[in-house]
Amino acid sequence: MNILVINAGSSSIKYQLIDMDTELPLASGLVERIGLEEGVVKYKTFVNGEKKELKETFPIPNHTVGLKRVAELLTDEKVGVISDPSEIQAVGHRLVHGGEAFTKTVEITEAVKAKVKELFPLAPLHNPANLIGVEVAETVFPNAKQVGVFDTAFHQTIPEKAFRYAIPVEFYKEMGIRKYGFHGTSHKFVSEQAAEYLGKEDAKIITIHLGNGASMAAVNGGVCVDTTMGMGPLCGLIMGTRSGDIDPAIIFFLAEQKGYSVNEISSLLNKESGMKGLTGQTDMRDVEKLLDEGDENAILACDMYAYRIKQFIGSYAAVMNGVDALVFTAGIGENKTSIRKLVCQDMGYLGIEWDEEKDKNRTDGVHEINTDNAKTKVLIIPTNEELEIARQTLEVVK
Structure with missing residues (x-):
């Protein structure tokens, strides 16, 4: 199975296509300066031990244009690593803030997207951009399942005595003011590696x-x-x-x-x-x-x-x-x-x-x-x- 990983920012898209049979990247790169006069697409491939790189500069008015270009590169005759976008069976999205609503990875549905929107106030710089990445990927890779992986999810096991702040209770109950934590994907990955090593x-x-x-x-x-x-x-x-x-x-x-x-x-x-x-x-x-x-x-x-x-x-x-x-x-x-x-x-x-x-x-x-x-x-x-x-x-x- 080929899985495309997307981390969409307000003016960028970081991406990596991974062959899950080997857990090795087939291609990776970055779309940046989205919405500015000159956008940039960086693209690397890793095939048969050989790395190829290219960089393009052209106007990228929005995330759709950027991600469509990534899809074109992935399937290009000369530098592509797959023959058709349908060979990407799933897209995994980094979503920064899941609040208390998301304690684990989920397939993205309309209900999930609506909940992510509700959480915009908790991560106003990240969640809106992350959601744009989801909606663009749905159009560019319509046959792929879209999955949300939340930065905060790994920390949702923290006990209440550790995540609550000593402020009036209503601020937690009505506004969700509490510790959430971030970098959860990284902490989960390396802690599992360490436990296996030990x-x-x-x-x-x-x-x-x-x-x-x-x-x-x-x-x-x-x-x-x-x-x-x-x-x-x-x-x-x-x-x-x-x-x-x-x-x-x-x-x-x-x-x-x-x-x-x-x-x-x-x-x-x-x-x-x-x-x-x-x-x-x-x-x-x-x-x-x-x-x-x-x-x-x-x-x-x-x-x-x-x-x-x-x-x-x-x-x-x-x-x-x-x-x-x-x-x-x-x-x-x-x-x-x-x-x-x-x-x-x-x-x-x-x-x-x-x-x-x-x-x-x-x-x-x-x-x-x-x-x-x-x-x-x-x-x-x-x-x-x-x-x-x-x-x-x-x-x-x-």
């Missing part, structure tokens, strides 16, 4: 997803029991441009003393804070250059970044009454030795002991970077959200 179904695992957006999850026996992001993706860890946890009094202070509007404060905390606010840089590679130059702001920022992660490791070890493994994943988590070192140092009380040589000599797949005698495993596991979406889609349609 050979322990009841493993207590802390997953650490570090990209431009960052979050952690406490996974006990395959069940998520807590996560760092909340009702939205702002809280928890320090991120590329997001502040992570702050004292709410700061918001009132800025409004009262600086006259900032709600929108200005939201922009400040979401787009101008985090590593950007501390160092002027959002990319950890650029931050590392500053580190090498001895930049004091970069040194402090990385210390703060790691300190926040360590705080949650301690918290989640307490919540689960132990920890069997830490898992580093996503762009920074998988690639930045300096961050892993900062996080793991002085954590011997929890059985966490980092091995520098193992970290430097990384191998593909699950890679162990703890010392031989450490009680707690420290693992690097590459995330694969597209494959996880495809697997969940297959479970629904097979």
Whole structure:
């Protein structure tokens, strides 16, 4: 079975076609700058061990034009990997927010689409774009089953004592204000990989997803029991441009003393804070250059970044009454030795002991970077959200 995975944003479509017999991608790419003067389509194929790439630039006024071009490329005589769109039996869509309505992956019906619309206020930047992707895919691939995989679903097992906020009850009951969490597809994928590696179904695992957006999850026996992001993706860890946890009094202070509007404060905390606010840089590679130059702001920022992660490791070890493994994943988590070192140092009380040589000599797949005698495993596991979406889609349609 061939499954097309789609992640539709407000001005982009990320896609990957996966052969589920081998679980390998046949093609992948990105449609971006939708609605602007010049759009871009990037397309890669992976056939018989050979990779081909092409890039096109032309006006892409809407998502329909972009996805139709992707379908044409997939079936093109020269660069295509299938002969007809009907060879795509299912389309798996990344849907960011499922609220409390969606605790698992579902086939998309009119009722599902209506519910996703109801949830627009919880994810105003993501859910509308995600739904556009669904509706366009229905027209471009009419014979394929459309399936929704929700970022929040994996976290719906979090107990009420962990997901509720200590505010008047009616705000939860009438407006759904509670912790939901995000990056669920990634946390699910790597925690399952870790449990399989450990050979322990009841493993207590802390997953650490570090990209431009960052979050952690406490996974006990395959069940998520807590996560760092909340009702939205702002809280928890320090991120590329997001502040992570702050004292709410700061918001009132800025409004009262600086006259900032709600929108200005939201922009400040979401787009101008985090590593950007501390160092002027959002990319950890650029931050590392500053580190090498001895930049004091970069040194402090990385210390703060790691300190926040360590705080949650301690918290989640307490919540689960132990920890069997830490898992580093996503762009920074998988690639930045300096961050892993900062996080793991002085954590011997929890059985966490980092091995520098193992970290430097990384191998593909699950890679162990703890010392031989450490009680707690420290693992690097590459995330694969597209494959996880495809697997969940297959479970629904097979």
